[in-house]
Amino acid sequence: MALAGSALIAHTTNLDLVIRHVLAGLGHGIHAGRERGAGVEFSEYRAYVPGDEWRRVDWKLAARADRYFVREAERDSHVAVWLVLDASASMAEPSHHVDGVDKLAYARTLLGCVAAIAQRQGDAFGLIVLADGKVSFTPALRGPRQLQRVLAALERAAPSGHLPDADTLKASLHFAQSPSVIFAASDLLDWPSPLSQALLRLRQMRHDVRVLCLQTQAEAEASFPATQAYRDPEQEEGVFRFGADLRDGYRRNREAHYGAVTAGCRKHDVPLLLAAIEQAPGDVLRRWLRRPGR
């Protein structure tokens, strides 16, 4: 496929189209409902206990085994999916290898894919965009119109400012009452940060938290052009230079930072996926959705 790589993100501004393209051929499903009960899809038999509904008793099996068994089916899921998008200024970092792709566009695509999958399997899903010190909140709902709402909110997100502070973020995490899956896409350049603290706290509340850390190939390989001066998008002053003499120090600092990030996630049992935005979004999405430990 010509547009299997991340260049397809740059190919069109129509997020819906990109999502369809990424999801083509990708299996359905984020998670399996753990709860058993009345449903369509058979799961297992269970011995009858007084109080079970008679209509759930499998009469054919009763005739064969001379015992009452109750059919257990996988119940429809009521797990909410929450998408967390870091839209701070640093997410505007463009790829130096693929034109027109930046971290925010990549994160937007992947979160849009997750939303589409959640909509297909009937889960409620909501969106939290963190930008410019504020939290913008799209409440979790089901259905195709919610998908359009979420995609519109994703498209509106523009990279600006810093992450919101801890108090603002804490006030916005009221959703975490029911069991939910949280997909967070960020560059994790601030660690520990209010975002990281919130994610770890959600994990401690037994939510399924999955963090996608977006990087660029240039920053992973330390291959920035040395001819230019650089500026940190989240700091007003300060000019930086990149050169062969600074490459080792840059690598060391970066590995130390992401080492701390990885260790923090592992310690709190948060699956972390480090991905470069030059990688094909379909592959990254599959790895992100794969149940950890399998």
Added chain:
Amino acid sequence: MNALWWFALPVLLLPIWWHRKKRVQNEAALMATARFLPRTEPRQTRMWRWSDPLLLVARCLLLACLIAWLADPVYPWRGDTVVIVEGSDAAWVEQQATQAGLAQAERVTLAAAQALGWVHTHEREWQAGARLLVLGDVPMPAATPVFGRQVEVRTRQALAKPADYHVHIASDRLDAWRRVFAAPAGPDRIVIDATPGAATSLIVWDRPEAPPATLRASLWLVTDPAAFPELAQAPAVDGLRYADSPRGRLWHRAGWPPPTPDAARALLDDWQQLHVGPRPFTMQSQVFAASNGANAPAPGGVLRDILLAALVILFAIERSLAHARRR
């Protein structure tokens, strides 16, 4: 002196300085992972960039035009020229010009007395290689003329045109006075007017009473000073007393009319020299070499009108552009 204004040309540096953009910082690209790098000193490059180049050009031109207007420059535009004195023989002029190789040159006709002065005044208007020939009856100037360029003068004495001098004699001794004016030297003629008119340049007043107040002449010969109170305190030179009055200059000598022919000739010579003036003497043909020390007189502002018009137009343009920039 005007040329000193050219030293004001460095004023043009002012708008150039104002329109030069100050320091231009290197364009810095964004790098999210810059926090892993040590901070460096920002490098700034000085680049010559211009803000509003159109306005800058207008202002520079305006200032240059103003300075040029003040300096009043002379543009050398004249080529080979033959300056012909009025009244010269056309055939002789043509022959001389052809002989000098200037038959096709521009011809300028001037009065005899002005020819050399005009050439001197305008001598910067000729191009560097232009040749200059002055033809005709050029009077000898009092001092040797000095030109900043080579000027050739070819002269031929023209036939002197006799001039008439009108004299009015108010006297009872008319014959005695007529004898005085009978035999003047040179080609000039003396006309005795019966009644004084506008052309009358000399009045002989040989009467005891005062003349009418309206009577005027440049010179009065007075025999009786009692009629002219100005002569009472007048100074005297060799017995000739002279004074200025509203009627004209008064001369008085005791014993007039002049008794002898010598005295009469002396009186006529004095009159000729002091009031009529000497007859011009034709200069000899000669070539004046270019002199380095010649100071051409200040230019007469030939280009000033053009420069003033340009100044006004440029000022309007500059104001419009500056206004458009502020909007």
